[in-house]
Amino acid sequence: MAKQATAEKRQRRERGSINPDDIIKGAFELAEDVGIDNLSMPLLGKHLGVGVTSIYWYFRKKDDLLNAMTDRALKQYVFATPYVKADDWRETLANHARTMRKTFLSNPILCDLILIRSALSPRAAKLGVVAVEKAIENLVEAGLSPEDAFDTYSAVSVHVRGSVVLQRLYDKNRANHGGPGDFEETMVIDPDTTPLLAKLKREGHRMGASDDQNFEYGLECILDHAERLISAR
Template sequence: MNTERRAPLDRRRVADAALTLLNEVGLDGLTLRAIAKELDVKAPALYWHFKDKQELLDEMATEMYRRMVAGTPLAPGDSWRERLLKSNRGLRAALLGYRDGAKVFSGSRFTGIVHAEQMEDNLRLFTGAGLSLAQAVRATGTTHVYTLGFVTEEQGVQPLPGERREGYDIEERARLMADFPLSARAGAELFQDYDQHFEEGLALVIAGIGAQYGIE
C-alpha cells in the first residue's frame, strides 16, 4: 500500500499543474479532466476550487505574474523609460515561457491583489515624472497591451522558443507573393528576428509617450 502523503489540493497547486501541462498540450488541449489526470485526482475534485475554465485561467495568470515579479526586480532609481523597458521585457520573457502564454494572460483577472504593490510603485514613479494619474495609466497600459499583442502574434508563429508552425517559411511566402515585391520582402520583417522587432516597437511606443505628454 502506498502510504506517501500527497500535498493537499489547493488553487495554487492546480494552477501550477495546469501551467506545466500547458506547454505539452496548449490552451485548446488544457481541460480540467487532463489537469485532474496530471494531479492523479478525479475531475470533480477540481470543481471545489474552480467553477469553470476561466476561473482556472485567472489563477494561472496570477501565478504567472507571481513568477514574473519574482524574476524581474525593479530598481527604485529607474526612470519612467527604464521602468517601461524592464517591465515589458520581463512580461514578454514570462509569457514566452509557456505555450499560448499570451493567450492565457490576456483578458484574465488576477485572483488577488498580488499586482497592487508593483502597480502602485509604477504609478508613483510616473506621476512623480510629471504625468497625471490618467496619463500614467495610459502610458503603462499602452505598453502592456503592445507587449501582449506582440507576443500573441509571435507565439502564433513560434509557439515555444525553437518551434515554428508550418506555413511560415519566408522563402516560400516570397515566392507565392512574387507579384507583390514589397509585401514579399516584408515577410522577413514580419516573421523572424522577433527580439529585434520587439525592442524597436517598444522603443517607438515609449518615444511616442514622451512626445505626447512632453516628458523626458
C-alpha cells in the first residue's frame, strides 16, 4: 500500500553534488514509500536534500525520470529471469514463467514501471530482446517450429503479465477504496440457483482471480499444447 505522499527532508546538499544515478536511486527509494503515481519532483528534491532545479537539470519532466527508472528496472528484470533450455524446455520454461511472476509480485514498483508503463519508454523495446530471441531459439531446437515457438513464448509472457497486472489492480483497488478488489468479490452466489459455483467456491476455487491455482492451470495448458505440437512434428 502506498503511503501518504510525503518525504522526510534531508540535510541540504551542496550545489552540483548530485548526479543522475543519485537521482534515479533516490526516486526508487521514494517510490517504495509513496508509489509511482504519487512520485513528484518536489517530493524527490526533499527526499534527496536538493533544490528541485537540480533534478530538472538532468530530467526536464517526470516522464523523463520515469523512463530512466524503467530502463534500469528492465535491466534488473532481465538479469533476474532464468534462461529457457532446449534439452529441458518444459521445466525451464515453467521455471522462467514462475520466476517472472514471483519477481513482479514481490516488487510493485517493478510491476508498475515494466508492465504498466514500459511502452512509454523509448529504450524499453530494445532491452531484453536478445534474451527473448535466445528463448525462442531454444524452443525451436526443442522441436517447435519458429512460429509455434514464438506463439508459445508469447502466450507464456501474456499469461504472466496478465496475472501480475490483475493482482496489482486488485491490490490498488483494495488500498484506494477499501472495497472489492475484483469482480468475483461482487458476485452473489446462491446455492439454490448456482449450486455448482457454490460448491467450487467452498472448495477454494476462484473465478478470474490471479491466484496460484489459476496461474498454474493456465501455464500447464500452454505447456501441454506446446508438447502436443512437438509430438506432432
